[in-house]
Each structure stands twice: as C-alpha cells, then as structure tokens.
Amino acid sequence: MTYPTTPSYLYTFSVPTPFPVGPVNLYLAEGEPLTLLDAGPRYDPARKALTEALAERGYRVADLQRIILTHAHPDHCGLAAELVRESGAEVMAHAETGRRLAPGAEAQRVAFYADVMRWAGVPMEVLTSLAGARQGASHYTEPVTLDRALADGDTLQLGGEDWRVLHTPGHTGDLICLYQPQRRLLLSGDHLLRDISSNPLVEPPAPGQSERPRRLVEYMAQLRRVAEMDIALTLPGHGPPITDHRALIRERLAFHEKRARHILETMGDEALTTHEIVSQLFSGLDPINHFLAISEVIGHLQWLEVEGRVTRREQGGVARWRGKTRY
Numbered sequence: 001m002t003y004p005t006t007p008s009y010l011y012t013f014s015v016p017t018p019f020p021v022g023p024v025n026l027y028l029a030e031g032e033p034l035t036l037l038d039a040g041p042r043y044d045p046a047r048k049a050l051t052e053a054l055a056e057r058g059y060r061v062a063d064l065q066r067i068i069l070t071h072a073h074p075d076h077c078g079l080a081a082e083l084v085r086e087s088g089a090e091v092m093a094h095a096e097t098g099r100r101l102a103p104g105a106e107a108q109r110v111a112f113y114a115d116v117m118r119w120a121g122v123p124m125e126v127l128t129s130l131a132g133a134r135q136g137a138s139h140y141t142e143p144v145t146l147d148r149a150l151a152d153g154d155t156l157q158l159g160g161e162d163w164r165v166l167h168t169p170g171h172t173g174d175l176i177c178l179y180q181p182q183r184r185l186l187l188s189g190d191h192l193l194r195d196i197s198s199n200p201l202v203e204p205p206a207p208g209q210s211e212r213p214r215r216l217v218e219y220m221a222q223l224r225r226v227a228e229m230d231i232a233l234t235l236p237g238h239g240p241p242i243t244d245h246r247a248l249i250r251e252r253l254a255f256h257e258k259r260a261r262h263i264l265e266t267m268g269d270e271a272l273t274t275h276e277i278v279s280q281l282f283s284g285l286d287p288i289n290h291f292l293a294i295s296e297v298i299g300h301l302q303w304l305e306v307e308g309r310v311t312r313r314e315q316g317g318v319a320r321w322r323g324k325t326r327y
C-alpha cells in the first residue's frame, strides 16, 4: 500500500505478530542500499508475509543490504538475525538497542525485572507467573549484533534522500524515529501510534547508572518535542498513518494527566506499594497485563514524584508511595 504523500521508494507493509498489539508495520526503502526498517517477529506467519511482500517488489531476503531497527522489542526485531544470516545486510539501531539484543542480555533483563517487581511489592507467586510469561515472549526473538550505532541528529540516506535520526526514549529507552524534513514525513516506530497509547515500560538503568529511568517523564518530553516539529504525515510501527500528530499528542498528554490524577485519588492517604495501588485499580489481570499495569503505574508515580505530588519511601528494598496533601 502506498499513501498519497509517501515517496515512491518507500513501500509499506505489515506482518502478523503473536502479540496482543496485532500486526507490525515494516517499511522497505528501495534504491541503494535496499533498506528494511524493522524486521518483524521470529514467527512463521511473519516470515511468510515478509517474503511475500519483498517478492511483490521483485526482491528476495538475500537482496536486503541494510536493516534499521526502531527498538529492541520482539515484534520489531525478532527476525533480524535470521535476515542478516540470509542476506549479510548491515544492521543499524541506537546503541542501546545493540546492548539489549546482545547475546546474554535477556538473562540480565529477567534478573532486573524480578528486582523491580520486588521493589514494586509484587508477591512471590505473582513474580513466578510473570517470569514464565516473559520467557514466552523471548521465543520470538534472537540476539543480533549492530554494525553501526545511530544517535540523535545522525543523518542517513533512504531512497537517495537524507533522513534525520531522532532518539525518542519513552515507550523504550532505545527508540528511534526517522524524519525527512522536505517531505515532512516521520517514521515514528512505537513513539506515536494512532490507536494505541504507547505504554512506557519500566526498564533497567543504563550501564554504569543506578538510577531507574523515568520512562513516562521522558516519553512526555519526547511527545512535546515531536509536537513542535513540522510533520505532514506520520507512519507508525502499528496501525494506520497519522495526519494530525499535534491533536494526537494533545490527546496522549491529557490521557496521562487524567490517569495520574486517578491514581492519586485511588491512593487516598495511605503509604502504598505499587502492587497495592495496581490491585486497587485493576482486578483479574493475567501475568502480562499485570506486568504492563505495574509498569504503567510506576511510570505515573515517578512522574507525580517529579511534579512533587507524591513522595516515596524505601524500606527493605520495597518502595511505598504516598500522595501529598491536596493543594
């Protein structure tokens, strides 16, 4: 499918994923080097759809010369290693994506998540089922090595035109978007999706740092940054193109403000763990959604903390949050 204002060298298609998010959008930039933006999950139906989409344009996987990854989630990069083996394509992504996709990185992340869940006050039996669910997701990905790390402000060529790299941490710490200023076109990855609010996920601190990243705080800052930009069309990692990025960003910012207020009201005057707050907000969550809820509530609590609307006290490795007296 080609959208009216996309360049003719950019071919958009989607491949299925085994995840609740549904299909993922991939972008093929024709010309030298033949470039694929995101690779899809390591999943048979995705492999088949990708091969067919390439064939429609007269290519085989072996023809790929470059693969750019927007972030290290299995739905976007699970198949990358396999495509590289078949094509010898060079892989580019943010340095942080490289660290996350390196061999052995998954084991470290599992340890981190156990740690953060304890910090959130999640009971042991829930922790065990969460670990099981995470292992399920790692089945759809494989480690891959970067040939070149991309950073904010870098320029690269797609279809003979200059595209600028934007590092937009939030949904994940490594997420990049690509921007073509003359066409006012943004490839947004999962930073901006029309029908889904990109849940900022709790993540391990960057190497050499002990501070937990405040992903929602970063996400909102990066949304405001993109709102300032002159963009005619946004092509996202999932779902349809976005024609009014500013209206969508206003909606997202309002949603998070409302959610934060709701969390604050639910907390009352007690000092609660994140898990206790999540239990008051939601019931009957399966392990994956429980993890997402913990992640989301941590994001909002960290933001409320930065805004001075909650305080945090840590005891025995568990954080408790208390709302400040209403203004």
Ligand SMILES: [Zn+2]
Residues within 6 Å of the ligand: 021, 024, 073, 075, 076, 190, 237, 238
């Ligand atoms: Zn995604």
